[in-house]
Amino acid sequence: QQQVKQSPQSLIVQKGGISIINCAYENTAFDYFPWYQQFPGKGPALLIAIRPDVSEKKEGRFTISFNKSAKQFSLHIMDSQPGDSATYFCAASTPLLRYDMRFGAGTRLTVKP
């Protein structure tokens, strides 16, 4: 069922560094690309999302970069903090099946102090 490929599986970054997580998709019908953040023992929470009419979206320290021709999108976390340590999931959905989110396998981010 997985139609979104996410990398890396795990990532270790020093405090203050930039964390970069990448996702690739095949289905050109996808038109909504959210990122979710999940802390241990909690459900995923929507972090930031982008639609393909823009190439970049920034919210605070979090930025999504979107490359429509390459069918890739990525999450950049600037000035990474230990509190950002969590599992991050990318996802995608189509307009006809908006509820059917297709998730990547997740990236476990550890930010070392």
Next chain:
Amino acid sequence: GAGVSQSPSNKVTEKGKDVELRCDPISGHTALYWYRQSLGQGLEFLIYFQGNSAPDKSGLPSDRFSAERTGGSVSTLTIQRTQQEDSAVYLCASSLLDRQETQYFGPGTRLLVL
């Protein structure tokens, strides 16, 4: 409460037993979703409810899985004759009907089948 709640938070059962997992969505959210999260995997869509009806059950992995929703609120996911491969975290989410892209997740039920 303000968020999506799920119960139990953990469930250990023996192979072959039936289990029921409960979800209480955010008040006013007409849309409700169940997902399964296996170890090291992303979330796998199971079923979508619009009110009390389930227009899309395509993600249910087998006929041992069923779900219902009553009163447009609480939903129950039932797994009959559990198997070890059913061990996973089962997540419930809810949203407004016209904002299905913004789903609010509960903390999940961790199911372990021995």
